[in-house]
Amino acid sequence: MATSFTKQEQVMFDDVIEGFEDLLVIAKGAELYDPMTAQEAVNARDKFWIPAPMIGASYDGFDQTANFDGLTQLNVPASIGYHKSVPKTLSSKNLRNAYAMDQFGKAAKQKLASDVNTALFRTAALFGSIVSKRTGAATGYDDVADIDTRMTRIGVPADGRMAFYSPSAMNAMAGNLASRSEDTARSKNAYEKAMIRHDVAGFEVFKNDQEVRLTAAAGGATTVNGANQRTIPAATTTSAGLEENKDNRYTDLVVTAVGYADIQVGDAFTIAGVNEVHLITKQDTGSLKTFRVVDKPAANTLRIYPAIIDPTEGSIASKEYANVTNAPATGAALTWLNTVAAPLNPFFRKESLILIPGTFAVEADDGWQVMRATTDLGIGITYTRQGNINDLSCKARWDIDFGTALLNPEMAGVQLFNQT
Incomplete structure (x- = not known):
């Protein structure tokens, strides 16, 4: 089937593609990650694992008998989780109106660019x-x-x-x-x-x-419930006899909270007695480690970034990837940092935040008309329309498909002002 568009539509499409990337303010700061062909993405159901930066450990002396261990290559899960569309019904009068078509294109461009920026913004923030x-x-x-x-x-x-x-x-x-x-x-x-x-x-x-x-934290008095809550880094984990990649970015922390139901994703806190360490030298910085709530997977449990990885656990992987001085003691108090809505x-x-282009198939032979383009950042934009003979109108839509991921939460963060 031949694909035919009005001159107004072709001009509109070119203008959208030309200006779309200029609006991607945050996307320009993210790394583009495009690891798969369209067929490979289908086979993986648009989900895949990305290698995380490796950190090593060094030891004193000539005798290193006790310090040999396997290579621990950590991976981070990512997916193409966003599909955004701007749909409209256009009359035959609209299609001849160069001004109206230009405004439609500008509105679509602005909203879709905002969708990409917002997704990356929220991932980092x-x-x-x-x-x-x-x-x-x-x-x-x-x-x-x-x-x-x-x-x-x-x-x-x-x-x-x-x-x-x-x-x-x-x-x-x-x-x-x-x-x-x-x-x-x-x-x-x-x-x-x-x-x-x-x-x-x-x-x-x-x-x-x-x-x-981010609204003010409302969890109230909250303490750690149980000693030695930590994550031991490993490339894989085995469940029901199946070996799978492991996400090492989080720890599920069991707590006792006055207002557990009011704890929200994004809440920030420190834990008494848990200091941060330099990720390479492993020296105590003298400052408390900051954490974020990213989920509440079970009753009285907070999924937190980053994982609590402490060298006192003893394994070589924990020594290599240690980010705190020690695991929290049972009863250690959480201090909420976001005390005022802001x-x-x-x-x-830059390398910690990634933008992942997605793909989807829209073919003219299936009864619609299609224009496609890919921006320099790798985001594919599709303009599709289909006519209705009943009233000579047509339905038109702009579509993009993409994903975001934060590979290392300790290379990103958020600043809050006017906090008490």
Whole structure:
């Protein structure tokens, strides 16, 4: 079947493709991961495992008899979990209206780009485990420097760091800079555009066009219920005789909570007596480790990022991947960090956040007309229409298919302002 579109539709399609990538602010900071052919993705049901960065351990002395062990290659599950569509019914009058078609394309482009940005934003903001709690309003350099400190002291590499601030936070930062009595390009830019320059304290800093808010933690007094709750890193796990890959990013922590039902995904906390360590040197930083709630898989159980991996467990894998000084003691108190509702301001190292293009088949031979294109970031965009002879209208839709994943929650996090 021949595929035919009006001139207005062809112009609209070209304009959408040309401008779509410009709107993908956060997507430009994510790594593209496209590991499979379409057939392989079908066979895997759009789910697959991605190798995580490997960390080693060193030991003193010549005699290393007790320190030989197998290679522990950790993997992270990922899936293509988003399919977004913008559908419309167009009359024969609409199809000749160049202005209306242009507006339809612009609206579709804006919404689909926002869908990609929002998915990546929420992945980093809700699952990133580093938490910068600021008691005052955003001011600028000191805020970005705080997240630099938190990442650097645990050994996150300094390259590829990005931070995305909500409009309210960025405008406050720009206002602080604009109010200074200096005649510089950056001060003028802050005054005229409510923006600060991209490079601040080792981060590329951007204003995001949305605010996703995290409400105040409402779990109340919460303590650890049971000693030695930890994750022992392993490449695979065996269940009912079947060996499968293991997700080592989380620990299921059993707690006693006054308001367990009110604990929400995204809540941030520290655990008394559980300090963070440098991921390479394993030195105690002297600061409490920050954690995030990512799920509630069972009664009185919190699934938390990152996993609690402590060297005192004794295995070589635990020594290699240790991220805390020790497992929490039973009765250790959780201290909630998100004490006031506020917008989330995510930050991450580029290689930790990935964008996964999806695929789906729409063929003209099946009775509709199709135009397709792929952006430089790898996101495929499909425009499909099908006519209705009853009233000479047609149904048209824009579609994209993609997934996101955070490979290492300790290379991402969130900054919160005005916390008590």
